[in-house]
Amino acid sequence: MHRFFVEPGVTADEQVTLEGSLAHQIARVLRLRPGEQITLLDGSGRECVVQLVEVTPRRVCGIVRQTRVSGGEPRLTLTLYQALVPRDKLEVAIQKGTEAGVSTFVPVSCARSVVPRGDVIDERRLERWRRIAREAAEQSRRGRIPHVGGPLPFADALSDAVSRGPVIVAWEAERRRSIRAALTHVLHHGPASGLSVFVGPEGGFSEAEMDQASARGALSASLGPRILRTETVGPIVAALALYEAGELEPSLDGSAPPGS
Amino acid sequence: MHRFFVEPGVTADEQVTLEGSLAHQIARVLRLRPGEQITLLDGSGRECVVQLVEVTPRRVCGIVRQTRVSGGEPRLTLTLYQALVPRDKLEVAIQKGTEAGVSTFVPVSCARSVVPRGDVIDERRLERWRRIAREAAEQSRRGRIPHVGGPLPFADALSDAVSRGPVIVAWEAERRRSIRAALTHVLHHGPASGLSVFVGPEGGFSEAEMDQASARGALSASLGPRILRTETVGPIVAALALYEAGELEPSLDGSAPPGS
Numbered sequence: 001m002h003r004f005f006v007e008p009g010v011t012a013d014e015q016v017t018l019e020g021s022l023a024h025q026i027a028r029v030l031r032l033r034p035g036e037q038i039t040l041l042d043g044s045g046r047e048c049v050v051q052l053v054e055v056t057p058r059r060v061c062g063i064v065r066q067t068r069v070s071g072g073e074p075r076l077t078l079t080l081y082q083a084l085v086p087r088d089k090l091e092v093a094i095q096k097g098t099e100a101g102v103s104t105f106v107p108v109s110c111a112r113s114v115v116p117r118g119d120v121i122d123e124r125r126l127e128r129w130r131r132i133a134r135e136a137a138e139q140s141r142r143g144r145i146p147h148v149g150g151p152l153p154f155a156d157a158l159s160d161a162v163s164r165g166p167v168i169v170a171w172e173a174e175r176r177r178s179i180r181a182a183l184t185h186v187l188h189h190g191p192a193s194g195l196s197v198f199v200g201p202e203g204g205f206s207e208a209e210m211d212q213a214s215a216r217g218a219l220s221a222s223l224g225p226r227i228l229r230t231e232t233v234g235p236i237v238a239a240l241a242l243y244e245a246g247e248l249e250p251s252l253d254g255s256a257p258p259g260s
Numbered sequence: 261m262h263r264f265f266v267e268p269g270v271t272a273d274e275q276v277t278l279e280g281s282l283a284h285q286i287a288r289v290l291r292l293r294p295g296e297q298i299t300l301l302d303g304s305g306r307e308c309v310v311q312l313v314e315v316t317p318r319r320v321c322g323i324v325r326q327t328r329v330s331g332g333e334p335r336l337t338l339t340l341y342q343a344l345v346p347r348d349k350l351e352v353a354i355q356k357g358t359e360a361g362v363s364t365f366v367p368v369s370c371a372r373s374v375v376p377r378g379d380v381i382d383e384r385r386l387e388r389w390r391r392i393a394r395e396a397a398e399q400s401r402r403g404r405i406p407h408v409g410g411p412l413p414f415a416d417a418l419s420d421a422v423s424r425g426p427v428i429v430a431w432e433a434e435r436r437r438s439i440r441a442a443l444t445h446v447l448h449h450g451p452a453s454g455l456s457v458f459v460g461p462e463g464g465f466s467e468a469e470m471d472q473a474s475a476r477g478a479l480s481a482s483l484g485p486r487i488l489r490t491e492t493v494g495p496i497v498a499a500l501a502l503y504e505a506g507e508l509e510p511s512l513d514g515s516a517p518p519g520s
Contacts, residue, residue, distance in 0.1 A: 224508035251485035
């Protein structure tokens with residue numbers, strides 16, 4: 001069933017009206033017909049199953065058949081502090097991180113961040129990142145669109161993260177603490193409803209950054225002997241954290257899987 | 261330290277000579293100089309640290325300073341049977357899967373594989389996939405280049421996998437067995453030196469394919485309520501399997517991390 005995020009007001013009544021690009025997409029691109037069902041998400045973590053009644057490219061009307069809690073939101077709130085890297089890599093981190101269960105992305109300017117000249121982070125760039133998060137959230141059956149904030153300088157990002165709860169820094173030079181040890185410590189030895197993960201740029205975090213992180217109580221952790229590309233780290237750590245937290249269990253909501 | 265796979269004979273002697281595109285890359289692209297060190301891998305799982313003596317674009321000479329077992333190869337041999345999907349997605353699966361620790365890739369033709377017209381899998385395509393695996397192996401510090409085989413029809417791939425050991429099929433419609441339950445079963449209840457993972461196309465495996473897999477003893481497993489894109493599944497399952505097998509522990513070989 002196709003899923004779309006809409007403004008909160010749209011699903012307030014039993015009868016739903018969709019216009020603009022969403023109506024166009026339903027009528028012209030997906031070619032859905034009256035009688036078929038779609039899922040609308042208002043970003044609150046709840047979702048409505050809507051049966052289509054009228055389908056035209058300008059206006060789609062439907063009736064809410066069911067309202068339920070969206071099963072796709074992890075209880076563990078993951079924030080990915082991703083070092084600024086060339087744009088295609090950052091986009092992969094956001095897309096795959098959303099699929100894996102990240103709730104908030106914060107691009108971070110690090111000492112070794114190499115960003116091509118002219119690769120300015122303006123409102124248009126942020127808008128693009130948000131669109132990638134939104135589309136990935138729809139496809140992966142999330143109940144909320146992950147927030148894309150920042151960008152922040154490293155020190156500010158660290159303060160921000162530390163104030164919110166435990167912090168793990170993925171560090172390829174760590175020789176003692178494994179990601180398993182760090183996740184076990186964070187998830188099973190205290191009440192953790194959130195976890196922040198820092199991922200460095202292609203050249204890694206600087207010594208000074210690691211010293212700062214350590215002084216603020218962040219746990220540096222090794223992902224093992226293989227070196228992952230920067231854009232691969234966030235999604236994999238998110239998956240490992242949710243695995244360790246017991247949140248990769250089968251969905252019980254009975255909704256039909258894609259393609260079945 | 262830069263890492264390169266070379267033919268087995270190259271590192272047979274204490275003195276090493278490199279020519280052709282590798283010499284060009286070292287001299288012109290990376291601009292390394294006499295005195296600097298590189299790591300050469302002959303694909304056997306061992307690696308040589310070589311100190312450069314002479315560097316020209318046509319010929320690079322060096323001396324083997326150290327030979328050691330490469331720390332980047334997992335003990336658990338992972339084979340990813342990846343459904344044929346459009347080429348960019350398959351390339352992502354191979355690149356990220358190599359980083360995560362996959363040893364062999366087998367593209368699989370499935371009932372719902374959607375491959376664009378003209379997207380022929382010929383020797384040139386296989387060559388491209390092998391180059392992606394090789395470059396990802398060099399960057400991620402693997403000790404061997406993952407093998408890219410196939411493509412095989414689903415039934416043949418299943419027979420191939422079953423004959424080699426335990427098989428897990430990532431299936432978004434699974435409502436009972438989690439990936440954790442499947443991995444725990446495979447890794448902790450028997451001697452498993454290898455594991456095969458099947459990942460379906462964008463439309464999922466067909467009922468008939470799942471029936472065949474189940475009849476042959478493959479374990480279907482859910483990755484949780486969020487639906488990952490097909491190219492994200494293999495790398496994440498590989499990481500989870502190595503996490504569960506205790507193979508994401510810090511590297512102890514003391515080699516310098518990149519960028520430090």
